[in-house]
Amino acid sequence: MTEPLDPNPVNGELAVREYFDSKTRRYLKRVITPELIEEHRCGPHAQHRSEPLGRLMFYLKNLPIDQQYALRLMPNGAYRITSIPKPGEPPVEVDGTDYPDPSAGLHGIFLRKINDLMGRQDG
Amino acid sequence: MAEQKIFGYTDRLSVKQGDRLNIYVNCDGSDFADAQLVRLIHGDNNTEAGPGYIEREIPHPANGNWPVKKQFTQLGNYLTVEDPDQHLKLDGTLSMGAFIWPSMPKRGARQTIMGRWDTLTNEGFALGINPDGYLEFWVGDGKEVDYITSEMPLIKHVWYLVGVSFDAMTRTVTLYQEGVLNRYNSLIGTTTPYDFASHVRTRFRFSQHNRADVPFLIAGARDHHELRGNFVGDLYAGKIDRPFISERILTREEMDTVKAGHKPPADGLMAYWDTAAGYTDDGIGHDVVETGPYRLKTRGVNHPVRGMTGWNWNGKNDCFRLAPHEFGGIEFHPDAVTDCGWAVTKTIEIPSDLKAGPYAIRLRVGPGCGIAEEYVVFFVRQAKPTAKLCFLVPTASYLAYGNETLAFDAQIVQPMTGQPPIISDVEIETYEHREYGLSTYNHFEDGAGVCFSSWKRPIINMRPKFRNSWMGAPWQFPADLSVTAWIEHCGYDCDFITDDDLHREGLAALKPYNCVISGTHPEYVSERMLDAQEDYVAQGGRLIYTGGNGYYWCVNFDPEEAAVMEVRKLDSGMRAWAAKPGEHYLQTCGTKSGLWRNRGRAPQKLVGVGMISEGFETCTPFRRMPDSWHRTVSWITEGIEGELIGDEGLAYGGAAGIEIDRYDLALGTPPHTKIIASSGGHTDNYVLATEEILYAYAGMVGSLDYRIRADMIYYTSWNDGAVFSSGSIAFGQALPAKGFEGTTSKLLRNVVDAFLKDGPLPGRQWTLEEKQWR
Incomplete structure (x- = not known):
């Protein structure tokens, strides 16, 4: 007789990913510098030539969707950072900062994601 | 207010x-x-x-x-059963059964598999799944409801035979639940030690009371709202195969014979839906064949997905045409809509x-x-075509992307586009309320890919001014307005026909025109559309493909409902979802879906180029290639100074990018095709299309792989026919830049002017003495 199985099992892969991501974050925390942030500010769309920024961008782009952000176009033409909406729920504005154009807003999201990253406890 | x-x-x-x-x-x-x-x-x-x-x-x-x-919209798939003589208004003893493959058993809301139930008044009877994911049968007399519930939860994506027998004399009710998974038909295999079976018996306090006006439904139940009136709720998510209802008690042994693959006993049978009947080589309609004594007309609402693998699918046959009896699954989704019905x-x-x-x-x-x-x-079309130029409006592609919400739902979008989305109020509104259906880039709430899209609903991204949120620029219809604006600016007399016109009328729809010009991303193409364009070119027509990643997916328009397009995404290709094994064929015509390339008709065979990469966040100019100076084609770049073409554009400042196509002799590019210009050196956000990859290895990105480029090509066909392709989505959006006088605009004007003239094309005089080959 086997034990009854949970019809809604927890995905064991989550723990494996967290192990991988924490290793990545430990590396990224060491390479985030004012120069790297400036490299992104100068060209959020551009080819990222430096390896540290490239690796950081890969990590940030591949975050789970509930850790991502969006830019919301406001009626006054400015852009604000919000959470990604969930089905049946509107997006949540993360702060009241107005960004004048998409590039500035994308850099704002970049800074916010770095802040999130630095706040993670990775040993 | x-x-x-x-x-x-x-x-x-x-x-x-x-x-x-x-x-x-x-x-x-x-x-x-x-x-x-x-x-x-x-x-x-x-x-x-x-x-x-x-x-x-x-x-x-x-x-x-x-x-x-x-106005209100009925969401969800279900089957209506016409029963004017009320044969299924069973007031006494009854049995019901069905094979089911639930896709969201623990949905947190009641789901009705089949029955005659009024949610407002609690009258009737139904077999379904309770909010916690357990099989349940219930009866109501208008005052109270009695339930019998299985002891074992239903496991998602596993086939079961479920049923109930209710003896109205003794009010004894028996629930039947048995797993019927085999090596192929379910998500998990036979080695997972779930306990699927449950057999429960109890005695109800009362029998059902049936209202005369309540319909028998499969996959839903009647509900009512003060403003809206009657509608169908308690919608079921998952597949149902061969449901039946009998007016007598079926024993455990009789249910076991159904589980073994036999039909339910004819004695007392009131209705038996042979969901695998009525299939033809040309597809499956929306009527579900009811083979019982009353032949009750039964029809799907909002396009339940037909021809899906059934409870008895054993993996040998991969198409409903080969073994219909193994493909009796009808898949229902509570959030599907193909006609708002306002x-x-x-x-x-x-x-x-x-x-x-x-x-x-x-x-x-x-x-x-x-x-x-x-x-x-x-789109307004000339009653009698007089123009020599025609814009072929890629409505099939508009439908495919209609109301897509990738920015909100798809984790993959930010890695693909390289940037966070820029969202607008209208997207937020429709995403929050989800009234108007999804795109073929979405998944239903239960995780299945959406394979139908329709124009009989508001499509928020088929509007002017709309900017695609995950790319930050117009996409499809609003992007195509850059091409039509260019046509208007140049003063060309132009007619407009749509993909659905072309699908319906075939070559005759193109015949009146010297030149047909496409949109920026005509990605979805039916066989009739492809045949017509191929014959048009071979018979002397001139085709201009101003886009990228075109002629890619095999689709079909529903012959019973022209507003609805079907696609199944599978095997390879840059795709938002993957159809399950055995479910790769279009129910509306019987042919395989997926990429045209995988059916022997790569885009290169018609337009000379085909999908190679996408990267979205940056664009580049084209650079002229040696072929462009060949005197058979030098007229195309006449008046353009220097080697760069398209160093301008509304989509990231260049004519080459977003999604891009490549010349490839191995995929059928006509051998005499000239490469007029090419891009290359795109950013590493441009990655090789998956259908190109046999073995994956590092470096399949824009700055490292020479194949990742947009090729602008030209070739001639029979009878002075010809094709010009830009190989890039951003090309069309480059046309209005610099006051419509940029290099992209000059080049396209050279092509259109030549293509509109009757008789031989420029450069034709050189083809005999120099040959067309390099």
Whole structure:
């Protein structure tokens, strides 16, 4: 007789990913510098030539969707950072900062994601 | 005051001069809307690189104040059963059974598999799944409800035979639940030690009381709302195969014979839906064959997905045409909609002298912007074609992307596009309320890919001014308005036909024109559309493909409902979802879906180039290639100084990018094709298309792989036919830059001017003595 199985099992892969991501974050925390942030500010769309920024961008782009952000176009033409909406729920504005154009807003999201990253406890 | 918002759609996307068009509007917060017919000139409100948004108001008797109202949409798939003599109004003993494959058993809401149940009054009987994911049968007498519930939860994506027998004399009720998974038919295999079976017996306090007006439904139950009236709720998610109902008790042994693959006993049988019957080589309709004594007419609502693998699928056959009896699964989704079914708000007549082109009824309430402004788009076609140029409106692709919400749902989008999305109020509104259905880039709530899309619903991204949120630029229809604006700017007399026109009429729809020009991303193509364009070119027509990643997916329009397009995504290709094994064939025509490339018709065979990469966040110019100086084709670049073409554009400042196509002799590019120009050196966000990859290895990205480039090509065909392809989505959006006088515009004008002339093409005089080969 086997034990009854949970019809809604927890995905064991989550723990494996967290192990991988924490290793990545430990590396990224060491390479985030004012120069790297400036490299992104100068060209959020551009080819990222430096390896540290490239690796950081890969990590940030591949975050789970509930850790991502969006830019919301406001009626006054400015852009604000919000959470990604969930089905049946509107997006949540993360702060009241107005960004004048998409590039500035994308850099704002970049800074916010770095802040999130630095706040993670990775040993 | 309620928030003011307005949405609408038409009964057709293509309408001829002099024809009538029905318009359907749903409005909150206002009883009237200001309506104005507008010709859509340019759709991109980018004023830094282009002309900005341009519309032209057209005088029309329908302009003015329209009475509008709140209209409701029935979401979800279910089967209606016509039972005028009420054979299924069983007031006493009954049994029911069905094979099921639930996709969201623990949905947190009740799901009805089958029954005759009134949710408002709690009357009737039904077999279903309770909010916690357990099989349940219940009866109601209008005052109370009695339930019997399985002891074992249903496991998602596993086939079961479930059933119930209710003895009205003793009020004894017996629930039957047995797993029927085999090595192929379910998500998990036979080694997972779940306990699937449950057999429960109890005695109810009372029997059902049936109202006369309640319908028997499969996959839903009657509900009622004070404003809305009757509708269907308690919708089921998952597959159902061969349900039945009997007016007598079925024993455990008799249910076991059904589980073994036999039909339910004929004695007492009231209805048996042979869900695998009626299939043909040309597809499956929406009627489900009921083979019981009364042959009850049964029909799917909102396109339940047919031809899906059934409970007895054993993996040998991969198509419903080969072994229909193994493909009896009908898949139901509570959030599917292919027709909002609203009352007509207004019927307008298209003036017989209205110039062909893209139009909309602009509707405004209250502030008249954001969600208080709607553009109900349609295309006017010449009643009798007189133009030599025709814009082929890629409506199949508009449908495919209609109401896509990738920015909100798809984790993959930010890695693909390289940037966070830029979202707008209208997207937020429709995503929050989810009334208007999904795109073929979405998954249903239960995780299945969406394979049908329809224009009989508001499509928020088929509007002017709409910017694609995950790319930050116009996409599909509003991007195509950059091509039509260029046509308008150049003063060409141009007719407009849509993909659905072409699918219906075939080659005859193209015959009147010397030159046919496509949109920026005509990705979805039916076989009839492809045949017509191939024959058009071979018979002397000139085709201009101004896009990228075109002629990619095999699709079909539903022969019973022209507004609905079907696609199945599978095997390879840059795709938002993957159809399950055995479910790769289009139910509307019986042919395999997926990529045309995988059916022997790579895009290269018709347009010389085919999908190679996508990267979205940056664009580059083209650079002239040696072929462009060949005197058979040098006329194409006449008047263009230097080697760069398209160093301008509304999509990231260049004509080459977003999604790009490549010349490839191995995939059928005609061997005499000339490469006029090519891009290359794209960023590493441009990655190789998956269908190119046999073995994956590092470096399949823009700055490292020579194959990742847009090729602009030209080739000649029989009878002075020819094809010009830009190989890039961004090409069309480069046309309005620099006041429509950039290099992209000059080059395309050379091509169109040549293609419109009767007789031989420029450069033709050199082909004999120099040959066409390099």
